[in-house]
Amino acid sequence: MLSQRLQRLPPYLFAEIDAMKRQKLTEGVNVIDFGVGDPDLPTPKHVVEAMRRAVEKEENQKYPSYEGMPSFRQAVAEFYKRRKGLKVDAEREIIALIGSKEGIAHLPLAYIDSGDFVLCPDPGYPVYSSSTILADGRPYFIPLKKENNFLPDLESVPDDVARRAKILFLNYPNNPTASVAEREFIREAVDFCRDKGIILAHDAAYSEITFDYHARSFLEFGHEGVIEFNSLSKTYNMTGWRIGFAVGDADVLSGLLEVKTHVDSGVFQAVQEAAIAALTGSDEVIDENNRVYRARRDTLLKGLEEAGLRAEKPKATFYVWCEVPENCTSMEFTKKLLNEAGILVTPGVGFGKYGEGFVRFALTRDVSIIEEAVERLKAVSW
Numbered sequence: 001m002l003s004q005r006l007q008r009l010p011p012y013l014f015a016e017i018d019a020m021k022r023q024k025l026t027e028g029v030n031v032i033d034f035g036v037g038d039p040d041l042p043t044p045k046h047v048v049e050a051m052r053r054a055v056e057k058e059e060n061q062k063y064p065s066y067e068g069m070p071s072f073r074q075a076v077a078e079f080y081k082r083r084k085g086l087k088v089d090a091e092r093e094i095i096a097l098i099g100s101k102e103g104i105a106h107l108p109l110a111y112i113d114s115g116d117f118v119l120c121p122d123p124g125y126p127v128y129s130s131s132t133i134l135a136d137g138r139p140y141f142i143p144l145k146k147e148n149n150f151l152p153d154l155e156s157v158p159d160d161v162a163r164r165a166k167i168l169f170l171n172y173p174n175n176p177t178a179s180v181a182e183r184e185f186i187r188e189a190v191d192f193c194r195d196k197g198i199i200l201a202h203d204a205a206y207s208e209i210t211f212d213y214h215a216r217s218f219l220e221f222g223h224e225g226v227i228e229f230n231s232l233s234k235t236y237n238m239t240g241w242r243i244g245f246a247v248g249d250a251d252v253l254s255g256l257l258e259v260k261t262h263v264d265s266g267v268f269q270a271v272q273e274a275a276i277a278a279l280t281g282s283d284e285v286i287d288e289n290n291r292v293y294r295a296r297r298d299t300l301l302k303g304l305e306e307a308g309l310r311a312e313k314p315k316a317t318f319y320v321w322c323e324v325p326e327n328c329t330s331m332e333f334t335k336k337l338l339n340e341a342g343i344l345v346t347p348g349v350g351f352g353k354y355g356e357g358f359v360r361f362a363l364t365r366d367v368s369i370i371e372e373a374v375e376r377l378k379a380v381s382w
């Protein structure tokens with residue numbers, strides 16, 4: 001019998017879609033899959049080379065340290081200085097993670113007691129609420145609405161919830177809405193959390209995937225009570241390598257690190273060495289990635305418009321958050337696109353109830369495939 005804790009987790013909404021996709025494939029349909037948030041582009045060659053060299057070293061065969069190698073944390077500090085203009089203390093204010101998902105999933109175990117609230121954006125990355133439930137906490141969902149540029153209205157959180165809230169998760173540039181946060185909102189969020197004694201945990205997984213836009217670090221407004229999760233996964237096409245980091249308030253990080261010392265034994269040092277090569281290497285790698293995503297974004301947006309669908313042009317991330325036509329749910333629309341066009345998207349409702357009314361396209365397919373998808377879309381009527 002599964003634990004009640006595990007049974008409290010919401011059902012996996014994508015199971016039905018996965019089954020439908022498999023069915024289409026067995027029918028011989030050439031499915032164009034915009035569902036996956038996993039870069040199709042390869043890890044940069046110099047990073048793979050650094051890994052190859054690091055694997056040979058005997059010292060890398062031992063257990064790594066829990067918090068990450070000093071040289072890795074130094075590389076993260078350099079990255080923050082170069083990309084965000086911020087000074088962080090490599091020794092106290094940075095820890096290595098086995099992918100940022102690992103850190104996000106473990107943070108509630110460090111700070112949540114039974115019944116405490118964690119404020120989670122809806123729609124949002126499901127790990128914020130599922131990790132809360134696994135820690136016996138209660139997620140309180142704050143809607144991200146189009147009329148508010150997909151930023152949460154923090155003042156809408158009831159006082160009795162805010163009083164028992166310990167963590168606020170935010171994520172900008174945002175998955176799945178592709179929206180961004182400007183200075184004013186970040187300041188408001190930081191002030192809100194400091195005022196109420198809430199840890200602000202900012203997930204910055206898409207901080208470098210931007211188009212004529214600079215994504216600020218939430219640490220610009222001081223480190224007290226704020227930590228930022230980041231990862232090499234999206235920035236350097238390294239989802240499979242499992243390496244990320246948390247940066248910010250040393251006291252908050254120490255709780256997370258304490259949980260980690262009980263459940264994992266750090267990141268393989270060879271992977272850390274590869275990550276150093278990425279973080280300290282040329283930013284041209286990031287620029288080139290963004291040129292590719294920009295071209296795909298523009299192709300898809302133009303096509304959606306021609307097909308009579310509405311979507312905002314994103315300033316960041318590799319997602320497009322597309323409005324569902326009237327009189328149709330996001331799940332119905334997803335099924336219609338799969339059945340009538342062989343196109344797979346992610347229904348917004350899979351990210352929370354306020355995701356209803358939208359579907360997410362991931363720009364993880366080549367321009368020529370997007371062009372083919374657009375032709376198929378134009379042949380469907382709604």
Ligand SMILES: *Cc1c(COP(=O)(O)O)cnc(C)c1O
Pocket residue numbers: 037098099100101102125171175203205230231232233234239242243244
């Ligand atoms: C991809 C993603 C992550 C995490 O990725 P890791 O591979 O675990 O570093 C975190 N948050 C969001 C919103 C993501 O989309």
